[in-house]
Amino acid sequence: MTVKVEEKLYNNRYMVDEGHPHIVVTKKGAAPSKGLKSLVTVCPAGCYSAEEDGSVTITPDGCLECGTCRIICADTGELEWNYPRGGYGILFKFG
Amino acid sequence: MEKFDAIVVGAGPSGNAASYTLAKAGLKVLQVERGEYSGSKNVQGAILYAKSLEKIIPNFREDAPLERHIVEQRLWMMDDKSHCGTHYRSDAFNEELPNRYTIIRAQFDKWFNRQVQEAGALVVCETTVTELARDASGKVIGIKTDRDDQIVYADVVIMADGVNSLVGQRSGLRKEIKPEHAALAVKEMHFLPREVLEQRFNVKDNEGVAIEALGTVTMGLMGTAFLYTNGESLSVGIGCLVSDFRDHGTSPYVMLERFKKHPSIAPLIEGSEVKEYAAHLIPEGGFNAIPKVHGDGWLIVGDSGQFVNAMHREGSNLAMETGRMAAETVIALKTEGKAPTEANLARYRKALEDSFVMKDLKKYRKLPEIVHKNRQFFTTYPELMSKAAETWFRVDGVDKLQKEKEIFRTFRNGRTLRGLIGDAVKIARAWR
Numbered sequence: 428m429t430v431k432v433e434e435k436l437y438n439n440r441y442m443v444d445e446g447h448p449h450i451v452v453t454k455k456g457a458a459p460s461k462g463l464k465s466l467v468t469v470c471p472a473g474c475y476s477a478e479e480d481g482s483v484t485i486t487p488d489g490c491l492e493c494g495t496c497r498i499i500c501a502d503t504g505e506l507e508w509n510y511p512r513g514g515y516g517i518l519f520k521f522g
Numbered sequence: 523m524e525k526f527d528a529i530v531v532g533a534g535p536s537g538n539a540a541s542y543t544l545a546k547a548g549l550k551v552l553q554v555e556r557g558e559y560s561g562s563k564n565v566q567g568a569i570l571y572a573k574s575l576e577k578i579i580p581n582f583r584e585d586a587p588l589e590r591h592i593v594e595q596r597l598w599m600m601d602d603k604s605h606c607g608t609h610y611r612s613d614a615f616n617e618e619l620p621n622r623y624t625i626i627r628a629q630f631d632k633w634f635n636r637q638v639q640e641a642g643a644l645v646v647c648e649t650t651v652t653e654l655a656r657d658a659s660g661k662v663i664g665i666k667t668d669r670d671d672q673i674v675y676a677d678v679v680i681m682a683d684g685v686n687s688l689v690g691q692r693s694g695l696r697k698e699i700k701p702e703h704a705a706l707a708v709k710e711m712h713f714l715p716r717e718v719l720e721q722r723f724n725v726k727d728n729e730g731v732a733i734e735a736l737g738t739v740t741m742g743l744m745g746t747a748f749l750y751t752n753g754e755s756l757s758v759g760i761g762c763l764v765s766d767f768r769d770h771g772t773s774p775y776v777m778l779e780r781f782k783k784h785p786s787i788a789p790l791i792e793g794s795e796v797k798e799y800a801a802h803l804i805p806e807g808g809f810n811a812i813p814k815v816h817g818d819g820w821l822i823v824g825d826s827g828q829f830v831n832a833m834h835r836e837g838s839n840l841a842m843e844t845g846r847m848a849a850e851t852v853i854a855l856k857t858e859g860k861a862p863t864e865a866n867l868a869r870y871r872k873a874l875e876d877s878f879v880m881k882d883l884k885k886y887r888k889l890p891e892i893v894h895k896n897r898q899f900f901t902t903y904p905e906l907m908s909k910a911a912e913t914w915f916r917v918d919g920v921d922k923l924q925k926e927k928e929i930f931r932t933f934r935n936g937r938t939l940r941g942l943i944g945d946a947v948k949i950a951r952a953w954r
Binding site for chain 1: 556557558561562563564565566568626627628629631647648649650667668669685686688698699700701704706708710711755764767768769771772773774775776779780796797798799800801802803
């Protein structure tokens with residue numbers, strides 16, 4: 428089953444902090460760990476993409492701030508993870 | 523220099539319970555929340571267990587935004603085509619002070635936080651706490667935020683910073699939560715006209731239904747799905763262990779779509795309008811994953827302390843209980859003129875142990891590990907139950923003795939006699 432997660436995120440409200448991504452893939456040169464690779468499908472907001480050169484990149488605009496990637500990659504040190512600045516990020520209407 | 527009696531990090535149920543209790547007792551309280559308002563970053567199913575809130579705000583029913591009180595609980599085992607299980611519905615749940623309500627967290631938390639402010643606490647939103655400030659001895663003396671580099675001082679800091687607990691972890695007070703000890707849940711809000719919803723679920727007025735389900739809907743991963751009725755919407759979600767998602771590479775939104783298309787679920791949500799999609803982590807490590815919850819000048823409450831009873835789907839009530847007990851400890855020390863040292867704050871741990879919070883978590887301490895090693899409870903059994911029910915109810919000329927034998931044979935083939943007995947023993951042990 429293919430599901431377009433973008434269509435789900437379209438219903439949400441966000442205040443994107445332009446130019447200040449709150450999650451960054453730090454180890455860019457090295458081959459991504461199994462955990463980081465898994466996020467391409469596991470991230471509930473589909474923020475991670477597998478690139479042609481084998482690397483994994485993140486665009487956290489649609490991030491739901493759950494922390495799944497944070498705890499999956501906690502041991503590998505591949506992510507720099509922070510909450511968005513106060514007031515930015517997902518703004519749940521219902522939660 | 524301004525100094526607070528207490529700073530509370532976070533404005534979810536535990537932070538609000540703590541702040542309210544402290545402010546109500548006349549303490550000078552600062553509560554810091556990263557969201558636009560209390561609730562704007564918070565996600566839950568959500569069922570509110572009234573008792574824990576009643577202890578804090580006895581008359582909350584007068585103006586809290588409650589959706590429906592639960593009169594019917596359905597527990598479903600699902601395979602791809604069917605569900606079987608138990609329903610419990612009782613008019614006794616239509617009582618004067620109902621026991622369980624569905625709520626919408628963004629609205630409920632906003633209300634709860636308004637009570638906190640009216641009780642006299644200073645609430646600062648849109649501000650992320652970045653770290654704890656400590657003195658040379660390691661004692662926590664305040665916080666730093668993303669607003670500026672200034673320390674905001676307090677006698678004690680209560681960390682109600684949620685499952686990820688960045689503040690607690692970065693301050694070295696708490697270890698990182700493990701992928702095996704957290705579930706990732708995704709949820710959608712499906713809106714329907716009130717009367718359509720009430721017809722579909724056979725309820726009237728503010729009666730509500732809660733469905734909890736497990737089985738092949740989680741695609742071999744360990745987890746459960748749910749559907750709750752709100753006033754004019756349905757909360758539909760599914761959650762599994764983060765380590766399982768990682769190892770299987772399953773997309774949570776694909777799993778949610780499959781659940782929504784299940785023949786037992788699809789008619790219930792048909793024609794609804796989806797207005798939000800959310801994701802959240804739930805601490806599932808149980809008793810053995812609870813970190814140290816107090817130290818010199820600090821306390822941990824709610825999800826940040828792993829206070830979730832996964833077996834009974836209880837979390838926000840434990841959050842409120844732990845928030846209240848932490849606050850009561852701080853109030854008692856203040857009244858007695860004692861400093862919030864590690865030794866004095868140990869009263870909080872004692873209060874937890876004397877309450878149902880720790881008793882329940884302790885009772886099920888072996889459960890997370892047992893279900894971890896025994897996936898059949900989420901995969902094989904729901905399928906076997908479905909098969910047995912189908913054999914039993916289908917009238918097709920096969921005599922009943924043959925049917926009984928057939929059912930027994932299916933169970934033996936599916937799980938072996940030894941496996942069946944072993945599973946019964948395991949569950950009995952975990953339950954003790």
